[in-house]
Amino acid sequence: MSHLFLASGGGSGTNLDPVYDTVLFWILAVMSVSAAVGMIVVRHAVHCALMLAVVMLCLAVMYAMQGAPFLAFVQVIVYTGAVLMLFLFVIMLVGTNSAESLVETIRGQRLWAALAGIGLACLLIIGIGHGAVGTAAPQTSANGADNLTGLARLIFTTYVFPFEVTSALLMTAALGAMVLAHRERTEPKPTQREVVRAKIASGQVQPEPPPGVYALHNAVDLPAMLPDGTTTDRSVSRAVHQRDLELGRDPQGVITVDLATGERIDTERAIESGDRGTKESGA
């Protein structure tokens, strides 16, 4: 890959072999477009984020192919590294179960959105086609020794004022995020005494039943069996519950509805009683 990043000289802004260049472009184009389409089609928010990561990495390689190695690295570090991680953090905070409903709130919205998109695409493609985008111009001497030096010269001379304004923008954004994420405590922090009182008053002093205790399997998605033989769904995490709903299972009645489990319960009880019987007879 190193020759990708040395793409400073050459007439077309890149010194890739033309055939190699074209093949790589088409592979990346197909990959990025299909990932982008997947992003707006896939239901799960996490899958969307991963699709977006694919698009961003494809674009990073394209920047490198077009003689912009600095932007390629910034793309990987800032977009794929920071922005997408932020997205994933928020998805995890908001809950991965926030998959959107497929019910259209505005009638015919998808159809009209698709039509508007196709119209926009036609407009832009025809416009750019009329603009007659030619072949790449040879790089001028303004570029400096290489891409990085040229960019640094531009940023710190011509664009030095926007660059400084950018720092103010970033600082404002950081402060704004802190203000928005901060939650003022509206009531005093509960003392230990109040916590205990609330616990006693709630009727449940002991902790929630841990998963799988007294159940047939030591698995988190099975409700715990209480000492009196009933099951409780309080031991099952809400996330597992949500997953059961998505998979179309009945989380409440797993033990009772699952006939195989019922049979296993019966056989185990029989074995247990049989064991007890033989032990008693042996004694």
Added chain:
Amino acid sequence: MSPAGYVFLAVILFVIGAIGVLVRRNAILVFMSVELMLNACNLAFVSFARLHGNLDGQVVAFFVMVVAAAEVVIGLAILMAIYRARKSASVDDANLLKY
């Protein structure tokens, strides 16, 4: 590949992002579609920089990235605040100003 191919690819990605903004109902996914549109713009900027043989387009793309990072931070913070207040990330549920 001539820069024209890259520009047309940027157009296609931009349109896909725009359709995503129109179609998706989850605010996080709308944000992701906006990011896709910004990325498409960046690709166009880089292609035009190569087309003209100078680096101004790349500098603009760099600034777009910085602004996009700030936008994402603020946008997601607002989203978290809305989610905390309304227990929903859907764009249909934030209608307090409607009536």
